[in-house]
Amino acid sequence: MADVAEVIGRRGGSATFADLRAVVSGRAIRGALAAGVINRVAKGVYALPAAPSALTAARSQGGVVSHLSAAEHWGLGVITPPPLPHVTLRPGRVRRQAGLPCVLHWADVPALDDVTTPLRTVLDCLRILPPAEGLAIADSALRLGSVDHDELLAAATRLRGPHRLRIQRVVASADGRSESVLESVLRALLISRGIEGFVPQFVVRDAEFSARLDLGNPRLLLDLEADGFEFHGSRRALVKDCRRQANLTIRGWRVLRFSWEDIMYDPDWVIATIERAIGLPPLSNRLLHAA
Structure with a gap:
């Protein structure tokens, strides 16, 4: 036994x-x-x-782990875990009624040990996810070295089927310098409004001070911070954050800090705040003026 x-x-x-x-x-x-x-x-x-439920479900259906479940398997930046495992079957195969519950897809896919390859996983996720969540997965795959950006761009160019152009736009914007899914979502908000000039993990350094900014705009001296509680929830972290912000301020930088709740649940307020900080009028005024 x-x-x-x-x-x-x-x-x-x-x-x-x-x-x-x-x-x-x-x-x-x-x-x-x-x-x-x-x-x-x-x-x-x-x-x-x-x-593991995803791998077991895939084998019970005669398929491979795919999409968000494969992203979790490879350690990519999944914002919302899937309630059921995602499994891909070869075209022509039918669902096994006795198999475990799962979300089924049908395609010929490259796989490693019954899980879609990282490259295929990223592309599958980009097809089914909103751009911000897809960007988080693509960014993390680049950051981890799971995929190469040129390889990902080439694969996206070869795609056919639904959402091809959207996938290509997200892949073109992917950046392995982003260090968290929250940074990726914040950057996706900027991209969606055409706000440029913010660099992931921008380094501010002089003889006395050094800091990396989540999204830094060196022309405007504006720092956007995506603050997850797990990295800022202790007394020691608070002291460090206060000193860091003071050091940035005396060097001419403005700092805007946004929480998970801000970015995920009130993106319009986040963007309106950033636009006001960089001197853009509210979107409604710009649309009215353009009309």
Whole structure:
């Protein structure tokens, strides 16, 4: 039984009957089932009780982990985790009624160990996600070195089907210097309004001080900070932030700090604040003037 569990564990927590029979006996498989060491999740598919749900669901359907579930697998910047695993089947395959619940897609896709490749994963996510969430995934894939920007641009150029142009625009804007999904979403807001000149992780440095800005505009001396609570929720972090802001201020920089709630739930206010800081009139006035 230990051998069966070990074999399944080496395969990520699930395996087909054929995979198991290549290295263990049918009697061992039946014994592991009877003892509750493994579970039968679909016809000919077995899994450890604590197996990753996405990989188990994919194997129970005869497909591969894809889209947001593959992004989670590769450690990319997923803003909203999927409530059900995403699985891609080869064209012509049908849903297995006995398989685990999942969101199914159909396509011929490149995969590694039953998960779509990082490049394919990014493109799949860009097709189904809003631009800001897609940009967060593309940025993180570049930052982690999971994909190469030139390779991603070339793959986006070759795309066919729905949302092709939107995907290409997001890929062209992707930047591996962004260090968090919140920075990516803030940058996506700027892009959506045509606001330029902000550089991800811009470095301010002199003989006495050095700091990296989430989004710095060196011409306007304006710093936009995307503040997640996990990095700013302690007394020590507060002291560090205060000193950092004071040092930037005496060097002529203005700092606008936006919380997760600001960026994710009140983007219009965020953009209006930034536009006011850079001297743009409200959008409604600009539209009226243009008309």
